[in-house]
Amino acid sequence: MAPSSKLRVQTSALQRLIKEEASYHKELEQQEGRISKLEANPSEDNAEYLLKQERQALEETKKVIPTVREKIVQTLQQVEEELENNKAEGGVASTEDVTKAKEAVAAGKKALGQSA
Template identity: 75%
Template sequence: MAPPSKLGVSTSALQRLVKEEASYHKELEQQQSRITKLEAAPDEENAEYMLKQERQAIEETKKVLPTVREKITRALEQLEEQLESNKDAGGEASAEDVTKAKNAVAAAKTTLRESA
């Protein structure tokens, strides 16, 4: 099997970053629901400690999101440049790689729009 092209590697990296950001948003929702449950049952043993821990976890997750967005932006720019250079070079990459790259670009732009 041939090694992946630069376009394929960049596409995979961008897809991974988009999935990573989605998982952080899902994690935030889960943490928020745990906080809601703990606030609903304040008489539970260690509830105050657990609330503090969950709030701290939410803050840490929120701090990671801007970094992930920056990485997505850089990977998106790099992939768009590679798509453009591929077009200028007469389409060295396979049509499948180009299609995957364009889909990854669209997904990344949607993600950045939604998280703005």
């Protein structure tokens, strides 16, 4: 089996980061829902403690998202550079790798809210 190309590795990293960011956004929504539910029904014995814990988890999730976005930006730039290097070298990478990289770049720009 041939070693993975740098383009393939960077593409995989970008795809993973995009999925990771999406999961954090989903987690954020779930935490906000749990907080709303606890605020609506404060009758539980330990509701105050649970509410505090959920708010703390929400804040931690909010702090992680900018870091992941920055990693997406960096990895997106690396993938674009690898695509340019591949083009300059006369298309050394396989067509499949180039296609996946272009799809990952488009997905990364979409995740960042940029036009592809």
